[in-house]
Amino acid sequence: MYNEKVLENFRNPQNVGEIPDADGVGTVGNASCGDIMQIFLKIENGIVVDAKFKTFGCGAAVATSSMATQMIIGKPIEEVEKVTNRAVVEALEGLPPQKIHCSVLAEEAIKKALEDYRSKKAAE
Amino acid sequence: MIYLDHAATTYTDEAVLKEMLPYYSEVYGNASSLHAEGRKATAAVDQSRERVARALGCKKNEVYFTSGGTESDNWAIRGVAYAKKEKGKHIITSKIEHHAVLHTVEQLEKEGFSVTYLDVDEYGTVSPESVAAAIRPDTVLVTVMAANNEVGTLQPIKEIAQICKERGVLMHTDAVQAIGAVPINVQELGVDLLSLSGHKFYGPKGIGVLYVRSGVRLQRFMLGGAQERSMRGGTSNTPGIVGLGFAIEKAVNEMEENNAHVTALRDRFIAAVTERIPYCRLNGHPQSRLPNNANFSFQYVEGESILLSLDFEDICVSSGSACTSGSLEPSHVLLAMGMPEELAHGSIRFTFGKRNTVADVDKTVDVLQNALQRLRAMSPLFPG
Ligand SMILES: Cc1ncc(COP(=O)(O)O)c(C=O)c1O
Ligand SMILES: [Zn+2]
Numbered sequence: 376m377y378n379e380k381v382l383e384n385f386r387n388p389q390n391v392g393e394i395p396d397a398d399g400v401g402t403v404g405n406a407s408c409g410d411i412m413q414i415f416l417k418i419e420n421g422i423v424v425d426a427k428f429k430t431f432g433c434g435a436a437v438a439t440s441s442m443a444t445q446m447i448i449g450k451p452i453e454e455v456e457k458v459t460n461r462a463v464v465e466a467l468e469g470l471p472p473q474k475i476h477c478s479v480l481a482e483e484a485i486k487k488a489l490e491d492y493r494s495k496k497a498a499e
Numbered sequence: 500m501i502y503l504d505h506a507a508t509t510y511t512d513e514a515v516l517k518e519m520l521p522y523y524s525e526v527y528g529n530a531s532s533l534h535a536e537g538r539k540a541t542a543a544v545d546q547s548r549e550r551v552a553r554a555l556g557c558k559k560n561e562v563y564f565t566s567g568g569t570e571s572d573n574w575a576i577r578g579v580a581y582a583k584k585e586k587g588k589h590i591i592t593s594k595i596e597h598h599a600v601l602h603t604v605e606q607l608e609k610e611g612f613s614v615t616y617l618d619v620d621e622y623g624t625v626s627p628e629s630v631a632a633a634i635r636p637d638t639v640l641v642t643v644m645a646a647n648n649e650v651g652t653l654q655p656i657k658e659i660a661q662i663c664k665e666r667g668v669l670m671h672t673d674a675v676q677a678i679g680a681v682p683i684n685v686q687e688l689g690v691d692l693l694s695l696s697g698h699k700f701y702g703p704k705g706i707g708v709l710y711v712r713s714g715v716r717l718q719r720f721m722l723g724g725a726q727e728r729s730m731r732g733g734t735s736n737t738p739g740i741v742g743l744g745f746a747i748e749k750a751v752n753e754m755e756e757n758n759a760h761v762t763a764l765r766d767r768f769i770a771a772v773t774e775r776i777p778y779c780r781l782n783g784h785p786q787s788r789l790p791n792n793a794n795f796s797f798q799y800v801e802g803e804s805i806l807l808s809l810d811f812e813d814i815c816v817s818s819g820s821a822c823t824s825g826s827l828e829p830s831h832v833l834l835a836m837g838m839p840e841e842l843a844h845g846s847i848r849f850t851f852g853k854r855n856t857v858a859d860v861d862k863t864v865d866v867l868q869n870a871l872q873r874l875r876a877m878s879p880l881f882p883g
Contacts, residue, residue, distance in 0.1 A: 385804070386811060391877050406839075406840060406841030406844065409829065409840075410801070429878060430877060431800065431880050432801050433801055434803055436801070
């Protein structure tokens, strides 16, 4: 069902964990639909210098979390904002059709983490 | 490879395969043909029917060969529903049936029949009292499975059949998972119809049986030739039929020995998992369950990711999680048992078989323990 790239990202996921003093945190999904994704961002001078994730979910959810965090580290916020689930799926060289909904979570989690970052900044 | 998915399918026993092979290219006649080659096939089909009848405790002319458990379930339910529709259009089933049953009754609902879906308790057991309470004057059929394929819980079929008999309602049971695991005698159980499938007891795939008590009126299902006493058209699958007959006889003869083997492995597994892995729970009835089934929920992790982690180590299991099936709903069986969705998503079924060893069990527990440590460390739900 999954291709080698997806399996590799599930088997050896990159950027697993938390960032204790994260500048933005985004959590999406819920346990009833089977996937929960939490993304932590460290942002310096408008650039995402570190990203980590924690995921409860299927192989596709873990693999997209791993790939999405790899894709945004080192990028300016404006670019990170434009990362779509399609781009993540493409980077994984495809997902089975019934798994696309799991990959949407990565995009949503990133957006939510950026929102969190902005509202924290606004409060400063 | 460690195969712990015998509820999905079993390998074909070597002795069974040996019986089947001549019927592909040596004795290949059509069992409906009148010539000598056809008669050889007829004799083989007839002998297999005899074996099935003996295994189930019924008459030969009550055994109908089908393409498998799914067809038997479809036929039993629709066959009774259509034959009895003048008498009534109400059917009773349970919430934990296989989709072969559930999707069939759902289709009948669209056709104007009404269906009652019985609840189960936390162990996945249907209570006979709930059947009695659900029967109405227009009820024509009760269909409740003998053993659940996910959690392994055995159902009180004899008690339910007794109630049906008293109330003049036909009773069907899907015994696909029960054959070879628990004694199944249709006279003792008192059921009117029963489905079984070859590939769950070391027989071939694509062959099954529907038992129909003589005198029960059933609409024919597959329209075509005069096979199966004109009730089910289609050239007899001679190798499959031969394999099924041989396999069911072997399964019944060796039941005690096989059960002793798989129960010992299963219990060793349950004990080790319970002791070594925190935040897990055994699903299904603690005692009244299939001898080879262990179904666990592992909190804070999703089932597919456990399944994949075991698959990396060449261990085959199945999960009750959903996102594979395209729907977001986890197993309907676990939800019917009252399990919270999050826990239902983290459920794995381990079903042991004849070739499994103690070493298989121990290796699986080790791999499982590591996988859960890794996945829980990754989970935002895990309290640490
Ligand atoms: C309880 C139950 N009923 C029906 C079936 C369907 O049987 P088959 O695969 O022979 O169509 C299965 C197996 O998948 C089963 O476990
Ligand atoms: Zn998923």
